[in-house]
Amino acid sequence: MPANSLSFLLSVIKLFEEADLPVWVFGGWAEELWQIAPGKLHNDIDFLHPATTFEHLDRFVAPTKDFQVIQAKRFSHKRAIIYQDIMIEFLLVQGDDGYYFTDFFSERYRFSWPADIFLHRANISDYNVPIASKQALMLYRQRHEQIALAYQDFLTTG
Numbered sequence: 001m002p003a004n005s006l007s008f009l010l011s012v013i014k015l016f017e018e019a020d021l022p023v024w025v026f027g028g029w030a031e032e033l034w035q036i037a038p039g040k041l042h043n044d045i046d047f048l049h050p051a052t053t054f055e056h057l058d059r060f061v062a063p064t065k066d067f068q069v070i071q072a073k074r075f076s077h078k079r080a081i082i083y084q085d086i087m088i089e090f091l092l093v094q095g096d097d098g099y100y101f102t103d104f105f106s107e108r109y110r111f112s113w114p115a116d117i118f119l120h121r122a123n124i125s126d127y128n129v130p131i132a133s134k135q136a137l138m139l140y141r142q143r144h145e146q147i148a149l150a151y152q153d154f155l156t157t158g
Helices: 006-018 027-033 055-061 134-142 144-157
Strands: 024-026 044-050 067-069 078-083 086-096 099-104 109-113 121-124 127-130
Touching (some): 006 044, 024 027, 024 134, 055 078, 109 134, 109 144
Antiparallel strands (some): 086 099, 099 109
């Protein structure tokens, strides 16, 4: 089983960039790269995916045996796959010109991202890694309870 290492993270970013699928490091890896949280073993990789829909991503991962789509994590705002035994989650971020948002669980909760969400990159192993802003990471953590409530509403009302 491959380790979810920094070199694996970089190879996955490059894979999606080569497919013209922009991804920005988010979640635990982003917190570690920003040194908000200490380094640890990562169970998955979280990406922000700036796009209007998941159409391009869905087409890219569907026809290949390299990816296993996780249907249980398929939502209006999210996709997840297994790649080389590592789960990779994609969070759709829509908008432009400084106004970015994610509509969670079929528009049950609209999360507004800070304008600087896509302005940062980190130079790691001679590679310019796109990484979500510190402000985006902190704001997401602060609003996580509202997202969880939207999920509960989604589960009960369909």
